[in-house]
Amino acid sequence: MRHRNVKNKALLGGIMLLAAAGMAGCGSSGGGKGGQVIVYNWGEYIDPETIEMFEEETGIEVVYDEFETNEIMYPKVESGASSYDVVCPSDYMISKMIANDMLAEINFDNIPNAKKNIGAQYYEQSKGFDPENQYAVPYCWGTVGILYNKTMVEEPITGWAQLWDEKYADNILMQDSVRDAFMVAEKLNGFSMNTTDPQELETAKNSLIEQKPLVQAYVIDQVRDKMIGNEAAIGVIYSGEAIYTQRENPDLEYVIPEEGTNVWIDSWVILKDAPNKENAEKFIDFMCRGDIAVKNFEYITYSTPNDAARELIEDEDIRNSEIAFPDLSKYNNLETFVYLGEDGDALYNELWKEVKSN
Amino acid sequence: MTSKNKWLSAPYTLWSAVFIIIPLCMIFYYGLTDKTGAFTLENITAIATAEHAKALRLSILLSLISTLLCFLLAYPLAMILTNMKVSQHSFIILIFILPMWMNFLLRTLAWQTLLEKNGVINNILTFLHLPNINIINTPYAIILGMVYNFLPFMVLPLYNALSKIDENVINAARDLGADNVHTFFRIILPLSVPGIISGISMVFVPALTTFVISSLLGGSKILLIGNVIDQEFTQASNWHLGSGLSIVLMLFIILNMIASAVFDKDGEGSML
Amino acid sequence: MKNTAKKIYIALIFLFLYAPIATLMVLSFNASKTRAKWGGFTFKWYTQLIQNDDILKALGNTLLIALLSSVIATVIGTVACIAMNHMKKRTRTVMMGITNIPMLNADIVTGISLMLLFISFGLRFGFGTILLAHITFNIPYVILSVMPRMKQLNPSIYEAALDLGASPFNAFRRVVFPDLLPGILSGFLMAFTMSLDDFIITHFTKGAGVDTLSTKIYTEVRKGIKPEMYALSTIIFLSVLVLLLLVNAAPDKQDPRADKKQASRF
Numbered sequence: 001m002r003h004r005n006v007k008n009k010a011l012l013g014g015i016m017l018l019a020a021a022g023m024a025g026c027g028s029s030g031g032g033k034g035g036q037v038i039v040y041n042w043g044e045y046i047d048p049e050t051i052e053m054f055e056e057e058t059g060i061e062v063v064y065d066e067f068e069t070n071e072i073m074y075p076k077v078e079s080g081a082s083s084y085d086v087v088c089p090s091d092y093m094i095s096k097m098i099a100n101d102m103l104a105e106i107n108f109d110n111i112p113n114a115k116k117n118i119g120a121q122y123y124e125q126s127k128g129f130d131p132e133n134q135y136a137v138p139y140c141w142g143t144v145g146i147l148y149n150k151t152m153v154e155e156p157i158t159g160w161a162q163l164w165d166e167k168y169a170d171n172i173l174m175q176d177s178v179r180d181a182f183m184v185a186e187k188l189n190g191f192s193m194n195t196t197d198p199q200e201l202e203t204a205k206n207s208l209i210e211q212k213p214l215v216q217a218y219v220i221d222q223v224r225d226k227m228i229g230n231e232a233a234i235g236v237i238y239s240g241e242a243i244y245t246q247r248e249n250p251d252l253e254y255v256i257p258e259e260g261t262n263v264w265i266d267s268w269v270i271l272k273d274a275p276n277k278e279n280a281e282k283f284i285d286f287m288c289r290g291d292i293a294v295k296n297f298e299y300i301t302y303s304t305p306n307d308a309a310r311e312l313i314e315d316e317d318i319r320n321s322e323i324a325f326p327d328l329s330k331y332n333n334l335e336t337f338v339y340l341g342e343d344g345d346a347l348y349n350e351l352w353k354e355v356k357s358n
Numbered sequence: 359m360t361s362k363n364k365w366l367s368a369p370y371t372l373w374s375a376v377f378i379i380i381p382l383c384m385i386f387y388y389g390l391t392d393k394t395g396a397f398t399l400e401n402i403t404a405i406a407t408a409e410h411a412k413a414l415r416l417s418i419l420l421s422l423i424s425t426l427l428c429f430l431l432a433y434p435l436a437m438i439l440t441n442m443k444v445s446q447h448s449f450i451i452l453i454f455i456l457p458m459w460m461n462f463l464l465r466t467l468a469w470q471t472l473l474e475k476n477g478v479i480n481n482i483l484t485f486l487h488l489p490n491i492n493i494i495n496t497p498y499a500i501i502l503g504m505v506y507n508f509l510p511f512m513v514l515p516l517y518n519a520l521s522k523i524d525e526n527v528i529n530a531a532r533d534l535g536a537d538n539v540h541t542f543f544r545i546i547l548p549l550s551v552p553g554i555i556s557g558i559s560m561v562f563v564p565a566l567t568t569f570v571i572s573s574l575l576g577g578s579k580i581l582l583i584g585n586v587i588d589q590e591f592t593q594a595s596n597w598h599l600g601s602g603l604s605i606v607l608m609l610f611i612i613l614n615m616i617a618s619a620v621f622d623k624d625g626e627g628s629m630l
Numbered sequence: 631m632k633n634t635a636k637k638i639y640i641a642l643i644f645l646f647l648y649a650p651i652a653t654l655m656v657l658s659f660n661a662s663k664t665r666a667k668w669g670g671f672t673f674k675w676y677t678q679l680i681q682n683d684d685i686l687k688a689l690g691n692t693l694l695i696a697l698l699s700s701v702i703a704t705v706i707g708t709v710a711c712i713a714m715n716h717m718k719k720r721t722r723t724v725m726m727g728i729t730n731i732p733m734l735n736a737d738i739v740t741g742i743s744l745m746l747l748f749i750s751f752g753l754r755f756g757f758g759t760i761l762l763a764h765i766t767f768n769i770p771y772v773i774l775s776v777m778p779r780m781k782q783l784n785p786s787i788y789e790a791a792l793d794l795g796a797s798p799f800n801a802f803r804r805v806v807f808p809d810l811l812p813g814i815l816s817g818f819l820m821a822f823t824m825s826l827d828d829f830i831i832t833h834f835t836k837g838a839g840v841d842t843l844s845t846k847i848y849t850e851v852r853k854g855i856k857p858e859m860y861a862l863s864t865i866i867f868l869s870v871l872v873l874l875l876l877v878n879a880a881p882d883k884q885d886p887r888a889d890k891k892q893a894s895r896f
């Protein structure tokens with residue numbers, strides 16, 4: 001008896017769901033009022049003052065939301081749970097969003113600062129994921145390199161190969177994300193970091209397995225605190241963190257490995273079904289202004305592709321810093337991640353699990 | 359009685375139908391289909407691959423150890439607390455819950471600060487000329503993190519069950535000549551079984567699926583099933599495999615259900 | 631002798647539970663922004679906290695959601711326990727199994743499945759969707775706390791009350807409810823606590839511009855947790871502690887229930 005009751009209620013629930021789904025079809029999209037722009041950015045990736053300045057100058061209200069990783073951002077944007085206007089994904093994620101037809105072409109006539117202030121080489125670099133430069137306006141960029149503690153290593157670190165040196169057993173911090181970890185092993189073996197060749201990936205995987213006993217921990221963000229606290233001698237880190245960590249611990253040194261590395265770019269994009277496209281353009285244009293971009297640079301310390309902003313940096317050491325603004329032509333084998341498709345992702349993921357469970 | 363009962367059970371039945379069962383169906387949908395939407399069992403059988411099976415085994419092992427440790431730590435504690443002055447009860451319970459009001463991530467990061475090679479504990483040990491402990495980034499640190507985070511989940515139901523035991527029953531046993539050991543094993547322990555069961559499921563279940571503790575305290579060198587599922591969703595964007603593996607984990611609900619049904623019978627049998 | 635051993639045992643457990651909390655409190659006075667280095671003593675994070683509208687707004691949201699969701703979950707959960715107690719055993723086992731699902735599923739699975747559900751309902755993401763999600767994962771904690779108490783209840787007491795002429799509602803209120811109360815309270819507290827702490831489920835069910843403390847903290851991880859968060863945690867912790875001490879220091883007389891219970895024992 002009761003049993004049937006439960007079943008009935010489950011059925012009832014199902015019917016309710018259908019009804020609700022039907023109602024959802026009949027226009028539930030709230031849509032923004034006249035003066036709004038909904039921005040979805042990385043956590044702590046903007047100086048909050050610049051948002052206030054934008055609101056004051058334009059009268060447009062900024063609804064600001066933050067995400068942790070590209071992969072957590074993607075389903076929220078794709079599902080349309082909140083109708084965002086402007087998002088700031090990384091390179092490979094932008095190519096995925098382009099592939100899935102989620103982005104609107106940017107009309108650069110409405111964003112004059114984007115062409116005027118942002119260096120041409122960054123657009124060139126962006127072609128890896130946005131071949132025609134139609135969708136993305138670079139916001140921050142950087143390299144992935146090695147941070148090492150001068151007092152804890154015997155000779156200067158120059159390349160990835162030293163992450164396989166047994167001298168540094170239990171003193172190495174690796175990145176705990178699939179693509180970043182494989183990038184290191186692929187560059188070590190002289191492969192492209194966008195390879196999907198099974199043979200090459202097998203080699204890279206074996207390198208990582210070989211390295212695992214030497215690794216103290218696979219970390220993402222704790223690499224910063226652990227390096228500052230002298231927990232490890234060598235860590236794989238994003239260049240944007242390097243300036244900050246050096247300030248806290250002067251023994252630390254950042255180097256771009258000789259075997260080549262990842263040059264990443266996070267860019268502003270406008271979503272195809274953005275409710276406030278015009279305001280989105282105004283927002284991006286504002287963020288591309290030299291005086292605003294320099295404020296953001298000083299707040300988040302990630303390299304800015306904005307030449308006008310770089311001119312405005314007062315501290316000469318930072319303006320000419322080889323870490324924040326490396327001359328990329330001096331390095332070999334620099335690449336930018338591209339989206340590898342679902343099969344490529346699955347393959348990488350499978351191999352990474354083999355490394356981790358070994 | 360029955361009609362009133364129906365009315366009483368309605369809110370939760372409805373709620374669980376809409377917010378638990380339907381989402382569950384969605385997980386089953388994803389778990390049983392592939393990218394093209396075709397039916398497949400691949401995501402379920404994926405648990406048998408070497409990496410997944412190993413991760414599952416490790417997770418079960420670590421959560422069993424943590425659950426056992428929690429139980430061993432919590433039971434005496436709950437007994438001591440039960441025997442304390444009545445007016446202090448709520449205060450003491452709150453004291454156990456209070457640490458959880460500091461954010462979970464912050465607390466776990468604080469353990470990192472404590473346990474690291476140059477961490478607080480080792481600094482104190484060095485100062486006292488004692489040997490340093492080096493458990494950060496090992497399974498021991500993961501177990502410590504699990505016990506720390508889930509101990510209150512064990513203490514509270516145990517405390518709840520123990521404080522419900524009628525003192526007269528205990529006194530009666532004593533009057534009839536039972537010694538302490540006897541009273542404990544024949545009276546107190548059996549009467550606290552419902553609390554033990556809910557404590558065990560409240561510790562074992564979250565310990566089995568955790569991934570934050572293993573990545574922060576285990577240095578991500580140990581892959582638990584929670585990490586695998588998390589990685590499928592947040593790094594690989596493969597919801598199908600993530601859901602499939604979650605379905606496998608759900609088998610543990612069923613095991614849990616069977617276990618509590620079995621123990622329940624004993625529990626009811628031994629009740630006066 | 632035996633009492634000393636007990637006290638030492640409790641003290642050790644407290645040390646274990648509170649060592650990380652003490653660490654966080656110390657960090658809130660650390661002039662250096664990183665947790666790995668002591669940069670001297672400072673109050674600046676506290677002054678910055680008071681000026682930080684975003685954090686304070688998130689705090690307000692967090693408390694409101696935690697309070698509402700735990701109250702609602704406690705009501706639904708307690709009623710469900712009463713209902714389940716009268717169910718046939720097999721039905722009850724099934725219901726308990728269903729109850730365990732939100733606890734067992736990885737948070738991210740629950741979070742994404744609820745997100746999909748809300749989308750298909752056509753709900754606007756924001757405060758309301760977070761609240762619904764929190765109620766959902768809070769109910770099991772209430773049920774798991776109340777159910778053991780329920781099972782230990784002696785049904786004949788309730789029936790005796792009915793026989794003595796009490797209405798079912800009165801019999802429940804005067805006889806059953808007081809016995810359930812500790813379970814209900816700890817369930818409520820547990821629910822409140824879980825709601826305070828949740829990140830993943832909140833992330834997937836929130837809308838743009840609505841933040842809780844957890845979502846703020848987790849997104850901060852990438853650039854380093856702001857010491858303001860340590861300061862805020864310290865303040866929350868201390869204020870609750872002070873509140874507890876005050877309540878506890880108040881004379882026992884205001885607790886008639888305890889007296890009655892004591893009386894009933896002798």
